[in-house]
Amino acid sequence: MNFASKIFLVLVLALVLGACATDTRDVPPAPEPEPQPTQPSDPVEVDRVNPTDFADSRNLDNPDSTLSQREIYFEFDRSDVRPEYLPIVRAHAAYLRANPSARMLLEGHADERGSREYNLGLGERRGNSVLDLMRAEGASAGQIEVVSYGEERPVCRQSSESCWERNRRVEIVYTAR
Amino acid sequence: MYSNVKSFLNLFTTASLALLLVSGAARAQLQIEIVDGVEGALPIAVVPFDFGNAEMQPETPIHEVIAADLQRSGLFDPLAVTDMIDRPSRPPEVKLGTWRLLKVDYVAMGRWIPGSDGLSGEIEYHLVAVHSGRTLFSRAIAAGPGAFRLRAHQIADAIYEELTGAPGAFASRIAYVQVTGAGTDAEQFELIVADSDGHNPQTIVRHSEPIMSPAWGPEGRRLAYVSFATGRSNVVIQDIYTGQRDVIADGRGINGAPAFSPNGDLLAMSLSRSGNSEIWVRTLATGRMEQLTEHYAIDTEPAWSRDGRNIFFTSDRAGRPQIYSVRRDGTNIERVTFEGEYNSRVSVDPYSGLLAMVHGGQANFRIAVLDRESERLRVLSPGRMDESPSFAPNGRMVLYATREGEKGVLAAVSVDGNFRQRLVLSDGDVREPAWSPLIQ
Numbered sequence: 001m002n003f004a005s006k007i008f009l010v011l012v013l014a015l016v017l018g019a020c021a022t023d024t025r026d027v028p029p030a031p032e033p034e035p036q037p038t039q040p041s042d043p044v045e046v047d048r049v050n051p052t053d054f055a056d057s058r059n060l061d062n063p064d065s066t067l068s069q070r071e072i073y074f075e076f077d078r079s080d081v082r083p084e085y086l087p088i089v090r091a092h093a094a095y096l097r098a099n100p101s102a103r104m105l106l107e108g109h110a111d112e113r114g115s116r117e118y119n120l121g122l123g124e125r126r127g128n129s130v131l132d133l134m135r136a137e138g139a140s141a142g143q144i145e146v147v148s149y150g151e152e153r154p155v156c157r158q159s160s161e162s163c164w165e166r167n168r169r170v171e172i173v174y175t176a177r
Numbered sequence: 178m179y180s181n182v183k184s185f186l187n188l189f190t191t192a193s194l195a196l197l198l199v200s201g202a203a204r205a206q207l208q209i210e211i212v213d214g215v216e217g218a219l220p221i222a223v224v225p226f227d228f229g230n231a232e233m234q235p236e237t238p239i240h241e242v243i244a245a246d247l248q249r250s251g252l253f254d255p256l257a258v259t260d261m262i263d264r265p266s267r268p269p270e271v272k273l274g275t276w277r278l279l280k281v282d283y284v285a286m287g288r289w290i291p292g293s294d295g296l297s298g299e300i301e302y303h304l305v306a307v308h309s310g311r312t313l314f315s316r317a318i319a320a321g322p323g324a325f326r327l328r329a330h331q332i333a334d335a336i337y338e339e340l341t342g343a344p345g346a347f348a349s350r351i352a353y354v355q356v357t358g359a360g361t362d363a364e365q366f367e368l369i370v371a372d373s374d375g376h377n378p379q380t381i382v383r384h385s386e387p388i389m390s391p392a393w394g395p396e397g398r399r400l401a402y403v404s405f406a407t408g409r410s411n412v413v414i415q416d417i418y419t420g421q422r423d424v425i426a427d428g429r430g431i432n433g434a435p436a437f438s439p440n441g442d443l444l445a446m447s448l449s450r451s452g453n454s455e456i457w458v459r460t461l462a463t464g465r466m467e468q469l470t471e472h473y474a475i476d477t478e479p480a481w482s483r484d485g486r487n488i489f490f491t492s493d494r495a496g497r498p499q500i501y502s503v504r505r506d507g508t509n510i511e512r513v514t515f516e517g518e519y520n521s522r523v524s525v526d527p528y529s530g531l532l533a534m535v536h537g538g539q540a541n542f543r544i545a546v547l548d549r550e551s552e553r554l555r556v557l558s559p560g561r562m563d564e565s566p567s568f569a570p571n572g573r574m575v576l577y578a579t580r581e582g583e584k585g586v587l588a589a590v591s592v593d594g595n596f597r598q599r600l601v602l603s604d605g606d607v608r609e610p611a612w613s614p615l616i617q
Contacts, residue, residue, distance in 0.1 A: 077497065077519075112580075113542060115522035115535045115564050116389055116609065117434040117447060118491050118498050120410065121454040121475035124431050128452075147409055148431055152387035157360060157583050159562060 054091045055098030057177045066091040070172040072130055073165060076113065079125040081133055089130060092172055093137030100140070103176040106130050108148040111164035116150055123148030130170045205602050207375030207587070209249055212597040218254035219340060221247060222281045225258060226302075227266035227288035232295055235325035239300065242329035243285065243336070245374060246347040250337060250573070251596030256281055268303050268312040276307045283307060285336055290317070297321035302332050304339055313339050326376065327616060334615075343528070346569040349373045350613040351576060352381070352391040352400055353587060356606040368402055370417055373569075373612070375600060381417055391611045394437045400611075401425070401435035401444060412446055414461075425459060434477050439485045445469075447477035447490075456490050456503065469507040480523045483530050489513060491521040500534060500547075514547065516554050522565060527614070528572030531592065533557075535564050544577045546592055557594045567612045576600075578608045 049058050051065035059065035072085040081089060096102055108123030127146035135141055156163035223244040228234055240258070247253035256279060265271045266288040276284055287302035300320045304313040316335065320328040327348060334345025350370050358364045366388040371378040382388065386405035393400060394414075401414045412426040412435045426432040430449030437444055438458075448457045456469040456476050470476040474494035481488055487502045494501075498521040500513040514520040517536050524533045526546075536545035536556060544558040544566045560579040567576045569589075576589045585608040587600040600607075 077493075112562060114498065114519060114537070115478060115491065117477045118475060118493075118521045120389075120431055120433050121447065121449075121477050124449055124454065125475060146430070149387065149405070150389075152389065152405070154360075159580060159583075 054094035057095075057099065057102075060095070060174065060177065067095060072126075072170045072172075074126055074168040074170075076111070076164070076168065077122065079122065079129045081129050086133070088172075089133045090137055093134040093139040096134065096139035096143045097137075099177070100143070101176060102143060102174060104134075104144045105173040105175050106144060106146045107153075107171040107173055108146060108150075109153060109167055109169050109171070110151045111167040112151045112154065112159065113164065116152070120148050120150035123150045126168075126170050130172075205605065206378055207371060207600040207602055207607070209375055210599045210601065211249065211251065212588075212599055218252055219283065220254050220256065220281050221283040221285060221336075221340075222256040222261060222276065222279070223247070224261060224264050224266070224284060224286040226286070226300065227264075229289065231289050231291050231298075233289070233291065233298065233322060235329070237326060237329075239287065239325060239329045239332070240285075242326055242374070243333040246330060246333035246345075247336065249374065249598060250345075250347075251591060251598075252337075252341060267301075268305050268315065271305050271307075273307055273310050281307055283313075283336075283340065285332075287332070289320075300328055300332070302335075304336055326372065330373070330616075343573060344571045344615075346571040346573065346612075346615065347373055348616045349570055350397065350616065351375075351587075351610050352393065352613065353610045354388050354391065354608050355602065356585075356608070359583075359606055368400070370400070370613075381415060382422075389609065390434055391609060392435050392437060393611055393613045395439055395441045395614055397614045397616055399437070399441075401437060403433045403435070412444075414444070425461075426457075430454075431477075434479060436479045436481060436488075438481050439483060443485075445479035445481065445488055447479065456488060458488075458505070467507070469503050469505075470510070478522045480525050482525060483527060489523045489525065489532065491523070500532070513549070514554075517545075520545075524566045524568050524575070526568045526572040526592075527570055528568075531568075531572065533566035533568060533575045533577075535566065544575055544590065546575065555594060557590045557592070558588065558597075560588075563588075565609045567610050569612050570615045576610045576612050578610060 049062055051059055051062055054067055059067040062068055066087050069088045106127040108127035110119035110122045131144050131146055134144060154167045156166045223240045226239040244255035248255050262275050265286050271284055284305045287300055290301055291298040299317045301317045303315045306313055318328050330347035333347045337345035350372055352370050355367045355369050365383060367383045368381045368388050368391055369378050370381055384406050389403040391400050391402045399414050400417055404411050404413050410432045411424050412432045413422055414425055415422045426446055426448055428448055428450035431454055432448055434447040435444055444459045444461055446457050447454050453473055454475045454477050456479050458467045472494050474492050476490055476492045478491040479488045486505050489500055489502050491498050492501050497518050500520050500523050501510055502513050503510045519537045520534050522535045532547045534545055535542050537543055541561050543556050543563050545554050545556045547554045562580040563577055565578045574589045574591055578585055579588050585606040587607050587610050590597045
């Protein structure tokens with residue numbers, strides 16, 4: 001790492017920490033932290049992760065962050081993204097925007113109903129719907145690849161609506177963070 | 178002696194020997210059970226064939242293979258061997274009165290005539306009508322080790338054709354996809370080829386990633402299918418005898434739904450390299466690619482008309498999947514199905530041109546057959562999740578996939594809907610059957 005990029009990193013860190021500090025002011029005043037017994041050093045850093053900072057790769061594994069949500073579900077024989085899933089799409093689009101070297105696979109899936117090759121097409125169309133939204137949110141198409149598995153990779157195997165609705169999905173898979 | 182053996186090998190290479198060379202035996206064999214029988218099946222006796230003390234004896238007695246074939250067709254009711262009073266092997270030995278008492282209408286029989294090398298020879302076979310006493314045919318067919326079952330199926334086909342007027346389809350194979358360990362790390366997809374009676378299952382390819390959509394070449398030697406071995410869908414053509422495998426399409430997006438043209442020179446596919454699923458045709462000899470459809474809808478599951486001039490396909494361009502047709506040159510797109518909210522995955526009857534398809538709505542997906550001349554659509558299967566119809570080469574039965582609980586099984590139904598059978602595997606999930614052309 002050269003001198004310039006060190007400076008850049010310091011600046012980025014300062015910005016991120018500054019953003020954190022700003023955010024905490026919006027939150028209702030928290031009671032003064034009580035003196036804690038000695039803590040291991042790592043959690044101090046985890047505490048500083050802002051779950052709404054969608055540029056931060058640590059949020060990909062943070063259950064409090066929308067970035068940790070990777071499944072988008074669909075209606076039968078439909079490929080339009082329902083409004084409740086837009087925050088997930090926006091969060092990941094923001095991550096891709098902020099991390100140009102990140103790469104994403106959108107795996108499209110269908111439930112078992114109907115024919116297999118048509119469902120392969122349906123899975124791809126679902127993946128493309130998510131891709132189009134990500135691009136509209138400023139992600140680069142070069143960072144995203146769509147692959148359809150049709151009905152070949154179900155997560156649930158009973159023939160019931162409760163199972164089918166879990167299978168009609170796009171899974172967001174990061175191949176590079 | 179050497180040249181005898183060599184010509185003998187040449188003679189039977191296309192039967193089953195070469196298939197054994199390239200592939201391991203699959204573990205479990207399909208068991209075929211008849212679900213709905215037919216009233217008025219023809220009573221026939223298939224007498225044990227006389228092999229005398231020949232050194233060459235078939236692995237399974239010829240008459241057993243023939244009788245099981247005829248029974249599975251639903252059109253025949255073979256007499257149990259234990260009920261036979263005598264065992265003629267040629268028409269002059271048939272005592273008509275005895276068979277009349279047993280209420281048998283036809284007697285099939287035959288014998289082995291060994292050749293000079295003692296290994297290969299001929300099976301002579303005959304069919305006698307009991308009421309008239311007439312010999313309907315007397316024929317002979319070359320046979321040898323490894324080919325007895327195929328010859329028995331061909332004799333059953335001859336009997337079927339003589340008595341029903343339509344060609345038989347017993348001397349054929351079925352390809353299907355078997356999944357074991359579903360949902361576990363040990364999940365395996367296998368493409369299997371078995372005889373039409375489920376015998377001799379051979380694994381053609383095996384992978385932990387999905388295998389889909391097997392389709393036969395018209396010569397019964399090439400199988401096209403979709404492999405996810407690279408993590409993406411690819412269309413592959415594999416020679417089932419040599420094992421030679423060629424990747425035909427591996428472009429961006431979906432590479433799926435292969436279908437050989439009737440003459441075997443072209444392969445129709447659904448490819449989304451243009452950004453969306455479209456029907457494409459590849460000339461196999463030159464690699465030339467032609468795009469037949471251009472629409473934002475899903476266009477997939479091409480199937481050739483018998484004359485090769487049109488391609489039927491599934492499209493949701495009107496909102497829901499329906500069957501359309503397009504001319505070979507990409508012109509004249511017409512909608513074919515209008516009844517029902519979901520019609521897809523058409524299979525063309527190679528004999529009379531009927532169309533079988535997946536027909537359904539939200540709750541049920543069944544196999545239906547459309548006669549385009551009378552515009553009559555007939556639902557043939559009773560299931561909720563029936564798919565992947567495939568016609569027998571004689572057009573009399575439709576093989577399809579259905580579900581029993583979480584397990585996929587295969588079933589076959591006659592085109593009139595009167596007769597149905599289940600093809601059950603002891604373990605594993607079976608799907609996507611494809612019935613081969615007749616083996617010559």
